[in-house]
Amino acid sequence: MTHRLLCTAAAAFALLAGSQAGAQTPMKIGFLATLSGPLGTLGQDQYDGFMLAVEQRGGKLGGVPVQVLKEDDQFKPEVALQLAQKMIERENVPIITGMTASNVMMAVAKPITDKKVFLLSTNAGPSALAGAGCSPYQYVVSFQIDTLTEGVGKYASDKGYKKVTLLTPNYVAGKDMLAGFKRYYRGTVVDEVYTPLNQLDFSSEITQIASNKPDAVFVFYAGALGVNFVRQYQQAGLLKTLPLLSTGTIDGTSLPALKDSALGALSGHMWAPDIDNPANREFVDAYEKKYNRIPSNFAAQAYDGALLLDSAIAKVKGNVTDKTAFTAAMKAADFKSVRGSFRFGNNNFPIQDLRMFEVAKDAKGRVSLKTVATSLKDYQDPFHAQCSLP
Missing domain, CATH: 3.40.50.2300 (Response regulator)
Known part of the structure; x- marks a missing residue:
């Protein structure tokens, strides 16, 4: 009897261990945006658009479970810098996205990319970072201002x-x-x-x-x-x-x-709800059903940002530590944008139609x-x- 119980317990332990080994640890993604004050609605729409795409994929991007760490920079560059450092040093995030205001992005871009952490802006696109301040670790999915x-x-x-x-x-x-x-x-x-x-x-x-x-x-x-x-x-x-x-x-x-x-x-701008393509129609319909309001361009840009990450993470099979491969996957921009035509220029800023x-x-x-x-x-x-x- 004792031998049988021991065998049963061992089998149960092996099953549990196998189940835990098969479970994927979520990839942490930092979401740093202005979520309060006069620009708070902009950052909230960015977050809502991004999370809609994540939720549509069952909490995953590129087939990998993700944990999105949301932080409010309060439209203050010094606060954003502290939050970015916390995300990198304490949370070990490989990717930070969001970025509502240009003055905030100017403060955090170099400290983030110098650590070889990928920065994906879904709104801010200052000129200084499109020129000499460009980086292979920095991408702007919205626009150059x-x-x-x-x-x-x-x-x-x-x-x-x-x-x-x-x-x-x-x-x-x-x-x-x-x-x-x-x-x-x-x-x-x-x-x-x-x-x-x-x-x-x-x-x-x-x-x-x-x-x-x-x-x-x-x-x-x-x-x-x-x-x-x-x-x-x-x-x-x-x-x-x-x-x-x-x-x-x-x-x-x-x-x-x-x-x-x-x-x-x-x-x-480059986007509005009436742009007629399948990706945009699907996005607008899903956004209105979930949030009961017409999406803004901030939501659309962040949704595109999530689609970009979905494509790039899938291309490297979740291995974003292979920075050369992930850089190439991001640059490829292999996703259907809600705005229609989209590709990256050499500076990782969009080439697109303006309307x-x-x-x-x-x-x-x-x-x-x-x-x-x-x-x-x-x-x-x-x-x-x-x-x-x-």
């Missing part, structure tokens, strides 16, 4: 706007945005205004716009800043008489608050974005020539 406004600048020229006023917060992304607009705009900039980073009252700036009498206005104000600017612009009666062009101001994060007050305004959208009612009567033009096709940022990567 300047390119979005280069498309808007070209659109403004094509529409024959002779004079424009430009406004943005006074920080890295804002300066890149206006530089991009001016690179393709052929008219005259009658005023270029840089406001404090957290300014929410634009009454004096709007009064100045009215007195300057430009043909159009271009703004870059994200999150709560954008909601306030557009509302005040519309309340001043300018939206009906003076075309409002923007980037990063009117999108799926701000339209639920703006609603009809933004109708007729224009936004330049213009108008705020309009969709087929369900909801305020959304409608594609009105493709301003630049299969476009690569101007900084790639400064990058030493092949």
Whole structure:
């Protein structure tokens, strides 16, 4: 009897040991984004879009179980740096993604990539990191910031706007945005205004716009800043008489608050919900069912980021420690993007179409974005020539 019990116990132990050996240890992925404050909705949409793709794959990417470690950088570079160091040194993450704000990414990019940890931005794309600051461990799945406004600048020229006023917060992304607009705009900039980073009252700036009498206005104000600017612009009666062009101001994060007050305004970007391809239709439908809201570009970009990782991790069979192989797998960008055309340039920033959208009612009567033009096709940022990567 004792011998039989011992054999049974040994068999049970062997079965348990075999089961544990067969179970995969989850791969840790750091998700570092701005999840609070004026830009908090942007980071939350990034996280929601990323996690939708993970959940659709049963909690896996590339067939490997993943544990996503979410952290809020609070829009503070020093906080982001501390969190990135914790992810690398304590959690041993091989990949950090997210990245909402350019000033935050500028603070953490080199410390992350110097450790040979892969950094995948699903929003921020500052010019300095597209040029000499490029790295084989750094990828941006969203855009290089300047390119979005280069498309808007070209659109403004094509529409024959002779004079424009430009406004943005006074920080890295804002300066890149206006530089991009001016690179393709052929008219005259009658005023270029840089406001404090957290300014929410634009009454004096709007009064100045009215007195300057430009043909159009271009703004870059994200999150709560954008909601306030557009509302005040519309309340001043300018939206009906003076075309409002923007980037990063009117999108799926701000339209639920703006609603009809933004109708007729224009936004330049690479993605909107009405882009017609199978991957985008599937994404929009799944996102609306899960979160009960129209996805923003931040959600779409992060969803694409998860699809990129899914493809790359599968190519190396989960062995992301083979950095040469994983670099090649990331560079291949072998996934179906929700935006349609997508590939990486030598600097690991996207080559893609840039479009213009108008705020309009969709087929369900909801305020959304409608594609009105493709301003630049299969476009690569101007900084790639400064990058030493092949």
